[in-house]
Amino acid sequence: MTAHPSAPAVAAFVTAVNAGDKDAFFATLTDDATMSDDGTDRDLPTWAEREIFSANGRLDIEDVSADGRTLTATYTNATWGSMRTRWAFTVTDGRISRFETGQA
Numbered sequence: 001m002t003a004h005p006s007a008p009a010v011a012a013f014v015t016a017v018n019a020g021d022k023d024a025f026f027a028t029l030t031d032d033a034t035m036s037d038d039g040t041d042r043d044l045p046t047w048a049e050r051e052i053f054s055a056n057g058r059l060d061i062e063d064v065s066a067d068g069r070t071l072t073a074t075y076t077n078a079t080w081g082s083m084r085t086r087w088a089f090t091v092t093d094g095r096i097s098r099f100e101t102g103q104a
Contacts, residue, residue, distance in 0.1 A: 026048075
């Protein structure tokens with residue numbers, strides 16, 4: 001059974017990733033959003049294109065924190081296959097201003 005994030009911005013982010021919808025994905029983010037992958041800050045648009053959109057990235061959520069802003073998920077893409085990952089989101093004024101992901 002797949003868990004669902006209760007934070008609306010995070011739920012929209014997951015939906016956009018799984019749909020491969022770039023416009024919806026970037027609409028979930030603040031204009032100055034930042035991110036890190038395995039503890040290293042990355043250029044968000046470049047990372048998203050490489051790791052999500054051109055690689056058919058998908059999130060299968062296993063667990064969600066009580067506030068809906070931290071997820072444990074199996075992340076799968078055409079480049080790396082499947083791996084267990086952790087995602088933590090900072091939400092500002094209803095949009096994601098930062099997310100951090102990495103292997104769980």
